[in-house]
Amino acid sequence: MRRLYGHYAASKTVMSPVSEIISALTQRRALPLEAQGKRSAAATGALRSGVAKYSTLRSFAPAELRRDLRMTRAFAYFVLAIFAGGLSGGGAWAQAQGPLTPAPSEEHRVRRLGTEPEAAAPPSLPPDEIIRRFSQKEDEFMAARPNYGFRRTIRIDEFGEDGKPTGQFLMVTETTRAANGQVISKMVQKPQSTLHYFNLETEDVRELDRLPAFPLTSSQLVKYDLKYIGEERVDEIDCYIFKVKPRALDRTHAYLDGLVWVDTKYLEVVKTYGRWVNELGDVHSTTLPFALFETYRENVDGKYWFPNYERSDDTLHLKDVSVPVRLVIKWTEFKVLPATAAPPAAKPQS
Numbered sequence: 451m452r453r454l455y456g457h458y459a460a461s462k463t464v465m466s467p468v469s470e471i472i473s474a475l476t477q478r479r480a481l482p483l484e485a486q487g488k489r490s491a492a493a494t495g496a497l498r499s500g501v502a503k504y505s506t507l508r509s510f511a512p513a514e515l516r517r518d519l520r521m522t523r524a525f526a527y528f529v530l531a532i533f534a535g536g537l538s539g540g541g542a543w544a545q546a547q548g549p550l551t552p553a554p555s556e557e558h559r560v561r562r563l564g565t566e567p568e569a570a571a572p573p574s575l576p577p578d579e580i581i582r583r584f585s586q587k588e589d590e591f592m593a594a595r596p597n598y599g600f601r602r603t604i605r606i607d608e609f610g611e612d613g614k615p616t617g618q619f620l621m622v623t624e625t626t627r628a629a630n631g632q633v634i635s636k637m638v639q640k641p642q643s644t645l646h647y648f649n650l651e652t653e654d655v656r657e658l659d660r661l662p663a664f665p666l667t668s669s670q671l672v673k674y675d676l677k678y679i680g681e682e683r684v685d686e687i688d689c690y691i692f693k694v695k696p697r698a699l700d701r702t703h704a705y706l707d708g709l710v711w712v713d714t715k716y717l718e719v720v721k722t723y724g725r726w727v728n729e730l731g732d733v734h735s736t737t738l739p740f741a742l743f744e745t746y747r748e749n750v751d752g753k754y755w756f757p758n759y760e761r762s763d764d765t766l767h768l769k770d771v772s773v774p775v776r777l778v779i780k781w782t783e784f785k786v787l788p789a790t791a792a793p794p795a796a797k798p799q800s
Contacts, residue, residue, distance in 0.1 A: 573690055573714070577678040580690060583717040585668040587755075592664040594754050596633060599626045601783045604655055606738075608645055608766075609774040617645040621655060631790035647766060647773050650737060657735040658779070661726050661743070663757055665706040666694070666719065673697055673705065681714070684721055685746075688714040696727065704733040708742075718755050720747050739764045740777050750784045757781060 573580060601624045608617040622639035641652060666674065677693045689711040696705035708724010723744045726733040732741045740762035748758035760779040765772050 573678060573681070575717075577676075577692075580678070580712060580717055581671065581676055581692070582668075584712050584719055585666055585671050587716075587718045588664045588667045589669075591754050591756065592667055595663065595756055597787055598750065598754075598756070598784050599624065599633075599787045600756075600781050600785070601625075601638065602635075603778075603780045603782070604658070605778045606645070606650065607776045607778075608647060609776070613774075617643075617647070619643045619645050619650050619655075621652070627787045627790070633787065647768060647771070648737065654735055654737040657738075660733065661704055662706075664719075665704075665722075666710065676710075682711065684711050687720055689720060690714055694724065699727060699729040701729045704728055720755055721745065738777070739766050739775065748781075748784070751786075756784060 575583075601622065604619075604621045604623075606619040607615045610616045619641065620639070620643075621641040622637075623635045624638045625633065625635050628634045641650070641655075643650060666676075673696060675695045675697055678690060679693050680691050682689055682691055692710050692712065694706050694708055694710055696707060699705060704726040705728065706722065706724050707727050708722065710719050710723075711721040712718065713720050721744070723742075725741050726743070734741055741764060743760055743762045745757050746759040747755040750756050758781045760777075762777045764775055764777075766775050
């Protein structure tokens with residue numbers, strides 16, 4: 451638990467109310483089984499205080515802090531899944547509980563994300579049918595993406611004790627089709643770095659390519675357990691939320707251990723959050739510490755949902771200092787690649 455909290459904390463201002471909420475949940479969970487349905491007054495007060503502070507921060511914070519709050523919210527869901535006996539595989543689910551109070555604001559209406567074995571209301575379609583349909587969409591997206599070019603910007607920031615950036619790494623590449631017909635990634639802006647605590651090479655950053663863009667295709671479903679846990683509105687889109695856990699691990703592939711958000715209308719994955727794991731543990735670069743990733747998608751040409759924004763907050767632990775670091779990847783300027791040029795016609799023999 452401390453490890454997850456330390457990895458994700460981006461600022462004391464953002465994490466303070468979440469800390470209170472987690473503390474309140476811990477108090478409640480410590481009760482004997484027969485008393486779990488009755489919250490103590492102290493735990494209830496702490497829970498309400500944390501939620502109230504979170505709501506106030508979200509309403510009046512500047513844009514950058516609101517982005518931190520959105521990331522922190524996803525982390526809180528991840529923690530709730532752990533308390534529910536989910537991602538780490540330990541512990542039994544608590545007895546049925548009501549939703550947290552007070553209710554979230556209209557800006558972020560979580561219809562259900564609690565600690566009971568089943569959601570308060572089942573989705574309009576059976577969960578297995580939702581999973582089957584969105585996995586088929588993932589097949590389509592994965593097949594279509596190689597036909598698109600795009601620009602990718604990778605930025606890594608270091609932060610000082612005051613929470614302000616102290617150094618940055620920036621690299622911009624473009625995926626396009628070469629004259630010989632091959633799809634290549636070429637450098638648009640050479641890597642620029644003002645980082646103080648570690649050096650990055652291009653190859654270090656390219657290790658991020660090992661993470662699958664579409665982990666839940668139909669052929670991969672057999673490797674996962676998925677559980678419907680509720681609904682939420684994400685960027686004006688009503689979504690089903692599924693908890694995702696690998697059934698078995700190997701040493702060569704990265705598997706998602708986290709959450710996915712699926713559009714309730716078109717049954718397409720629009721967001722993922724979690725860590726990538728294999729038999730050896732968390733999958734990450736030998737140089738970069740990032741383990742938890744939140745990835746949003748963009749609708750391209752009205753029919754495909756491709757990743758367009760990914761972020762991870764972590765801490766680089768050195769001998770004498772621990773440095774907060776942040777990774778942001780943006781994919782922009784999606785466009786269909788030109789078809790492979792036809793070979794020149796053979797000259798007629800004389």
